[in-house]
Amino acid sequence: MSKKATRGSKPKPDPDAERSAKKTTAAALKKVLFVSEELLPKDGDDGRLRLERFFHPGQGKEALFVTHPDGQMMELLEYAEPRRSWLVNSEVCSNGRIYMTTPVDPTLLALHHLRKHCAQRAMSLDNIAVEEASTSRLLNEILDPESLKCVSDVKSSGDQRFYKYNQERTLAWLALKTRQVASMLKEKQIHCGHSAQSQNFVRSEKLASESVTNEMDYTRMACDIVGRYLDADLHGLLTAYLQIPSEIQAIVEEKAAAQKRKSKAGKDEGTDSKKIKLNDSDAAAKLKSSGLVDSEADPNVSITSPTPTPLKERSLTAKEKALAKGAKGTKSIASFFKVK
């Protein structure tokens, strides 16, 4: 009978399934974007924004960037949750992503090419990576050459300028960037400790103000954020420059500190338990004084300076005596295990 019921509950083929399938192919994927007002063309402005790919040093491959005809550029980030979709007016949009433009310093992207090509000798920008269209577009059309002063030595002869990568300046520049990011993290009260996950559940205003602000945690997080735009080895150099201990080391240190706290707490607990014991003996003393238990000890003395040891001993011996008495006439346990 139950079998029949399941068969009966089999869903009937949807009559308009075919129609909806057709619709799916007809409607092209929509994309939802948050675009910065700075980038958007103003009224009467006929320029069009473009999405272009440039090499992203942190990802080690090309990534999408939005470019404005006047050379301004922003990174295009994708926000995706595992289960999200949009309703746009009366349409379902299965692409539940939000594409968001975030400002990016083109110097960070140029840094990769400078290190690659201009580490040994000074070069002019139009001579770097002529074979890579996107790189030369980045260096010549988008990048502000002035900004390269921060990461390189500039030599000019006539109109031409030549750039040579300067590690000392670069690291100092990156360190300043890191500090800017760290202060923003602090301002936004973003939790940066390695126990961040547990904080996610209760990220309320109250908690944020209570949380211990650890300078190094902020610097480490900021350094990691800056590092997302750097070659891996340069990120390593920056970490060393900022004298950031590795996270594992920090965790070990914190654990040691926690252990210290714990042992301290343990000590406190120890005294607590002693107090409880004291109370116990007090109770024993009271019992004695009440006459229920006969004793020769002065009750006053036992209250002020409890003497639990003789009491214990005596009870122990009494126990032993009782045991010995009970054991009289019984066989020794060992006798059962004798070899026959």
Add this chain to the structure above:
Amino acid sequence: MSITLDFNGKNLAKSKQLDLHYLPAKIDGDGEANVEQYFNNYTREATEFGSGILTNALRGYPLVGEQLKVPEGYRGLVLQETEKPISESSDRQLRLTGVFGDFTYWNYDKVPSNGDAYRQALLLADVAQALSQPITEHDLEAEIARNKENAKESP
């Protein structure tokens, strides 16, 4: 290869306002749906959870949501690709469907809070702003000098 966002200032000013819902569900499929009758019709205000909190349901699953503005300094756009790209390397165009200034953010059975991934992700915009802030040459020279002094002291 590049992708052109095919609209200018005039198109943008004249484009229509869209009504958007950000649903906490993966939907396998795109296309028309009677949103007004079967979804918007059931949106209720739930003042017991706080002001501006809305409730609705999607296939019987409770939704709790709120009207959110697009983050400050940003504009919401919906773009659509009308023609399929012929090949990977060909130039592509995205056309403007419409714009929006606010949308309804829905959570599955949870009142929207600062713990939502969406809100936390928005913090990144401020961080990126801080990162892209240019550094003056004066500050840079000071930092280099300071680092040199530190290097002298430490050994």
